[in-house]
Amino acid sequence: MKGSNTKDQIIAEASKLFLDEGYEMISMRKIATKVGCSPTNLYRHFQNKEDILLVLLERGYSVFLSYIQQAIDQNKELEFRIKLKQALKSYVNFGLENKEYYQLMFIRNFEHFDRVVIGESDRMKGFNLLANLIQEGMEKGLVKGDIEVISQSLWGLIHGITSLLITFKNSFHWTNEQSLIDFHVDTYLKGLLK
Amino acid sequence: MKGSNTKDQIIAEASKLFLDEGYEMISMRKIATKVGCSPTNLYRHFQNKEDILLVLLERGYSVFLSYIQQAIDQNKELEFRIKLKQALKSYVNFGLENKEYYQLMFIRNFEHFDRVVIGESDRMKGFNLLANLIQEGMEKGLVKGDIEVISQSLWGLIHGITSLLITFKNSFHWTNEQSLIDFHVDTYLKGLLK
Amino acid sequence: MKGSNTKDQIIAEASKLFLDEGYEMISMRKIATKVGCSPTNLYRHFQNKEDILLVLLERGYSVFLSYIQQAIDQNKELEFRIKLKQALKSYVNFGLENKEYYQLMFIRNFEHFDRVVIGESDRMKGFNLLANLIQEGMEKGLVKGDIEVISQSLWGLIHGITSLLITFKNSFHWTNEQSLIDFHVDTYLKGLLK
Amino acid sequence: MKGSNTKDQIIAEASKLFLDEGYEMISMRKIATKVGCSPTNLYRHFQNKEDILLVLLERGYSVFLSYIQQAIDQNKELEFRIKLKQALKSYVNFGLENKEYYQLMFIRNFEHFDRVVIGESDRMKGFNLLANLIQEGMEKGLVKGDIEVISQSLWGLIHGITSLLITFKNSFHWTNEQSLIDFHVDTYLKGLLK
DNA sequence: GATGAATGAGATTTCATTCAT
DNA sequence: CATGAATGAAATCTCATTCAT
Numbered sequence: 001m002k003g004s005n006t007k008d009q010i011i012a013e014a015s016k017l018f019l020d021e022g023y024e025m026i027s028m029r030k031i032a033t034k035v036g037c038s039p040t041n042l043y044r045h046f047q048n049k050e051d052i053l054l055v056l057l058e059r060g061y062s063v064f065l066s067y068i069q070q071a072i073d074q075n076k077e078l079e080f081r082i083k084l085k086q087a088l089k090s091y092v093n094f095g096l097e098n099k100e101y102y103q104l105m106f107i108r109n110f111e112h113f114d115r116v117v118i119g120e121s122d123r124m125k126g127f128n129l130l131a132n133l134i135q136e137g138m139e140k141g142l143v144k145g146d147i148e149v150i151s152q153s154l155w156g157l158i159h160g161i162t163s164l165l166i167t168f169k170n171s172f173h174w175t176n177e178q179s180l181i182d183f184h185v186d187t188y189l190k191g192l193l194k
Numbered sequence: 195m196k197g198s199n200t201k202d203q204i205i206a207e208a209s210k211l212f213l214d215e216g217y218e219m220i221s222m223r224k225i226a227t228k229v230g231c232s233p234t235n236l237y238r239h240f241q242n243k244e245d246i247l248l249v250l251l252e253r254g255y256s257v258f259l260s261y262i263q264q265a266i267d268q269n270k271e272l273e274f275r276i277k278l279k280q281a282l283k284s285y286v287n288f289g290l291e292n293k294e295y296y297q298l299m300f301i302r303n304f305e306h307f308d309r310v311v312i313g314e315s316d317r318m319k320g321f322n323l324l325a326n327l328i329q330e331g332m333e334k335g336l337v338k339g340d341i342e343v344i345s346q347s348l349w350g351l352i353h354g355i356t357s358l359l360i361t362f363k364n365s366f367h368w369t370n371e372q373s374l375i376d377f378h379v380d381t382y383l384k385g386l387l388k
Numbered sequence: 389m390k391g392s393n394t395k396d397q398i399i400a401e402a403s404k405l406f407l408d409e410g411y412e413m414i415s416m417r418k419i420a421t422k423v424g425c426s427p428t429n430l431y432r433h434f435q436n437k438e439d440i441l442l443v444l445l446e447r448g449y450s451v452f453l454s455y456i457q458q459a460i461d462q463n464k465e466l467e468f469r470i471k472l473k474q475a476l477k478s479y480v481n482f483g484l485e486n487k488e489y490y491q492l493m494f495i496r497n498f499e500h501f502d503r504v505v506i507g508e509s510d511r512m513k514g515f516n517l518l519a520n521l522i523q524e525g526m527e528k529g530l531v532k533g534d535i536e537v538i539s540q541s542l543w544g545l546i547h548g549i550t551s552l553l554i555t556f557k558n559s560f561h562w563t564n565e566q567s568l569i570d571f572h573v574d575t576y577l578k579g580l581l582k
Numbered sequence: 583m584k585g586s587n588t589k590d591q592i593i594a595e596a597s598k599l600f601l602d603e604g605y606e607m608i609s610m611r612k613i614a615t616k617v618g619c620s621p622t623n624l625y626r627h628f629q630n631k632e633d634i635l636l637v638l639l640e641r642g643y644s645v646f647l648s649y650i651q652q653a654i655d656q657n658k659e660l661e662f663r664i665k666l667k668q669a670l671k672s673y674v675n676f677g678l679e680n681k682e683y684y685q686l687m688f689i690r691n692f693e694h695f696d697r698v699v700i701g702e703s704d705r706m707k708g709f710n711l712l713a714n715l716i717q718e719g720m721e722k723g724l725v726k727g728d729i730e731v732i733s734q735s736l737w738g739l740i741h742g743i744t745s746l747l748i749t750f751k752n753s754f755h756w757t758n759e760q761s762l763i764d765f766h767v768d769t770y771l772k773g774l775l776k
Numbered sequence: 777g778a779t780g781a782a783t784g785a786g787a788t789t790t791c792a793t794t795c796a797t
Numbered sequence: 798c799a800t801g802a803a804t805g806a807a808a809t810c811t812c813a814t815t816c817a818t
Binding site for chain 6: 221222233234242243
């Protein structure tokens, strides 16, 4: 397989630590300790601490894209409402199954890091897939309104439930996750679709 | 006239800095520089850095509660749908008009700080006001379903749009804020209410 | 009475704190807190922290002298051995009854403070009283040897037991204090005197 | 060859500084300056300032034990009085030849540091060697009395002269050290032994 | 006789990072 | 591929002390 074992380990430990305690609270030494190597060694695999984050973000974007892509591909032939619902649910599931990534990508904002560029990322591609879906719905006469407004509202819808479930996972008595998500999306779509 | 001017200045500058760069990135020195006093002097007014955050959180909770309370009081006699919509909008408006507070209260999670207790806070009281409203709607037969599921879904709805508008305020081409929020809430309520 | 009440309180609290935690560990703020006044106020009564110590030392010397003087005066007419024993015991008793003073005077060494001068102090007068006693014993033919050697050895004898009882008062299982001191002095005097 | 040179240097400089100015007065920066390295580097070799002290104490206890052990071993076959005298003198000599250690071990009291545990230390083993010697004397009928009282008195005897010679080494006109110690011990033993 | 506001200096400690090996 | 030794910068925080009132 390609990629050194150590590098993957670093990524794995760093992403967990970043989620649990926050990027700024995690020192290179803490990562090294978890991995079981020397701090110096981290620099053999990454230019610096920011670089670890960037690699994490890129991986996250890529996984995110694959979630959305897969949902769309698998339901291509189905009814629009179902297709849309599945796409939205796959967004939420990406977040819940990849909390570390989701937090770094959508809850925190690292755009003050010069090297974090969003426009060109797979993240944007994921959005565009959703937007295309809305576009399709509008062409079919199933959705009405400004496509930008609708897209942004939809993002708000699914980001809200995803981010709350991640950020306050331990400090709130949540009802059953999947029922909640189903209700959440269904209710909104009932209002959105003809 | 009484009440130290410096203390208020510290709070004001700290909350801005915390929003822009994140709590961890802000040092006591940076705050002191902005305020125009010595770092030592901060410790006259606050026990430590965490204490500044706690005061900010408390103020935020209090302002939050007043937003929700006011929305409910002012629309007491109106139709349920309007009352609910106004309450939801006042949540979003609280966030957009108090970005620093909203970020600290709902986007970040400081519950690992021992002294941050949520259950007893005004934040919880704000939630309960919303929950009571749902309860009222259920009693009137206008809303159906599990009250917990509905409340949590509603929170996700409004938190999503609020937090995105705050976190990515500079890195995304948002449509007109108020139209977006209106569409967001209206669409969902169309699905939720009879 | 002369002397402000606050000044005496400061001295009382400071000496206790200095004994328990050590001069360096005690801050002006801690003293002020114990006394129940503002740190600034301490400077109305003492030039600075060192000054508090100096006043304590002076008081300690003075009390020390009175202990020794009294022992000698009260036993002037008695047999030499008893006179000497009482003087030695009064040294130990001074220490045990004034642990704070004893520690500052004889266990710590503050001579690196310019203003601490020993030669001229009451401490030296106390020593001289003991030395005079030895002198008397030699003239009576009851003690033989170099007076300096004898004085210094005697000081070591009583300082040893006193300082151990103070320094390790909580961390050692001491036998009955007075029996120990009696045995200590008696054994030595049996060897010293004819 | 192995074993960092820097670590030994730190220990050497720190112990001298601690003796001269007191543990609390010595900052990590001062130690680093003396050693000729950066303050940060001290933390490569010791967890923190307290840790330096603990290492010093441990080394001190170990050297102390070896002094006492050696004195006893070397005089095993000699007359009891000589054996005891040599043991007592080796205690004093340990102090005078290792003033830094002696001060930290016997003059200061660091038992408020959690990690300083005395019961299990080599210091206690040293004491026990002396106590065993007394026991032997009692069995031979050469010493009479309560063994605890005698041990504690003996400790006071030798601690007194040792600590005075260390604490006031520069501020008192001492007679010849070895004659003083000989006289001190001889006089006491004359009273103690049959 | 007392205090609140303020400060410069310095304490311990941790950080990301580099360099020689 | 890896590490031990080292560092400059900066973090939080406490200190003794002063000044205006």
